[in-house]
Amino acid sequence: MPAPLEFYFDFSSPYGYIAAQRIDQIAVRHGRGVDWRPMLLGAVFKVAGSKPLTEYPLKGKYSTHDFQRSAREHGIAFNMPATFPLPTQGAARGVYWLKQVLPEKAVPFLKAVYAAYFVDGKDISSPEVVADIAAGLGVDRNAFLAGIENPEIKAKLREVTEDAIHNRGVFGSPYMFVDGEPFWGADRLDMVDRWLQRGGW
């Protein structure tokens, strides 16, 4: 089986959420899997010299409009959260912990976290809230809460984020690699689809 699509994202990224609803279908169509890699966009922005879209004059207003329009085009539920952006360490660590101990729960968990934030407006910066989400998927709540405080898991998230920035040039979310070829942004999913179809150009 060919290499999975590498999907870097932050849980506080609206375009990351939108792309997360579409990437599986594109990957499956081309016989690929998806390697989900949550990272911390705050650390990325420091190196990239940028900040959340909504904090830029002019671009902020357009972006909020475009989040909703982009979701609507694809029939994706989306409600701009009242609190935005949020710290996402707990949610991201939860994914890496699940990948180690209950890998089959990692993708359902990350999809549920994204929906909790961008559909239901829940405070996913709270370890309690993300632990509830994990518990809803049959994960032991106390084990999860201990897992996201595990130094090895904390280090894993830092390593993924640092590697993304310094070795792979990641500067935003979502950021995808197809056999090493980089694609930035939810609006590049159709290009990813064509790239896979044509085998590049």
Place this chain on the structure above:
Amino acid sequence: MPAPLEFYFDFSSPYGYIAAQRIDQIAVRHGRGVDWRPMLLGAVFKVAGSKPLTEYPLKGKYSTHDFQRSAREHGIAFNMPATFPLPTQGAARGVYWLKQVLPEKAVPFLKAVYAAYFVDGKDISSPEVVADIAAGLGVDRNAFLAGIENPEIKAKLREVTEDAIHNRGVFGSPYMFVDGEPFWGADRLDMVDRWLQRGGW
């Protein structure tokens, strides 16, 4: 005939150049024209709190790669100019002067200016160079050089740019309006096409 697509761009914008090669075909398919509106991205960036893509860490390298990849996908000739970005006042004023005195030459002129910069690497910041381009289209060279120094034409470019920023929320190039709906970026042309096809969503 329904309203034309409004196409705001700066002559120093690689994605503006790429979109300029594709917008006519999309407009024609939906029975629309294109209203070409060169503006000054430097003034836009001051208000928008941004700068040329190539000047950002990480994003700069990706962008240069993506200019070439995006052009290649659509069979568009593209060579990253050695001097980038450039001041584009003369070229932009040339468009507004031609719109007044020789409107049928305005679009051939702007396409030729874009090609001179992004294919042939010419210094389109030079009034002499853009006057040569106009002359090659049968425009009187001296009249052109006088036209781009005309205070009314200078004011027109300032007005378009200020109106774009302050009344229409334009923060980058290319920036398009379809019946008032804003679309930013060459990679949104397919969305523009679908928007016209579906009559919005």
